Amino acid sequence: MRSIVIRLSCLLFFTTNCHLAHAGELLQIEDAWLAEAPPVSKVMAAYMTIDNDRQQQQQAVAMVCKEFQRAEFHRTMDKDGIASMQHQQVLSISANSEMKLEPGGYHVMLYEPARRLLAGDRTGCSMEFDDGTTIEFDLVVKKASSTEHSHHHHH
Known part of the structure; x- marks a missing residue:
């Protein structure tokens, strides 16, 4: 009987620890990408999906990317046909x-790139949440459409 109790205790311990180890996976960042910008650009826009299961x-409170001096959360607002950006x-x-971060909605503005990032490049980032969770991910640089360039060019 004691052997069964020990085995069940071990099983419960490992099952519980496995669950805790995977708790962070209930919060994920998917399809993270960065729109390629002209060579002189000091600002780039990043998009992704934040999946909260x-x-x-959950509240994202900060984002850091290795090749940028700073990152800010923004939202595009349309008032009387005029688009404006609001810092979040x-x-x-x-x-x-x-939550989808996409052109024309919520997005991340990245300032002062360390180098020119071209389509196909990747840059490492991390997003911090109010509960202390930090998720590391890569942004993949994609060719920007003409609407994305004009959409963010006044930042």
Whole structure:
């Protein structure tokens, strides 16, 4: 009997620890990309999907990319046919949902690139959340469409 209790205790311990180890996977960043910019550009726009499969809202509070001096969360607002950008302190992702950062909506502005990033390049980034979770990911540089260039060119 004691042998069974020990085995069940070990199984419970390892199952619980495995669950805790994978808890961070309930919060993911997918399809992260960066629009290629002209050679003189000091600002680039990044897009991605933040997937929150957790039972509570998560807030992205900071993002850092190795090849940029700073990153800011922004939202494109359209008022009376005029688009404007608003800085966002945090990005709130509801429980069991995803937030798409895309052209014309929420996005990340990256300032002062260390070098010119061309289509196909990758740059390492990390996003920090209010609960202390940090997710590391790569942004893949893609050719920008003409609407993306004109959309972000006034930053």
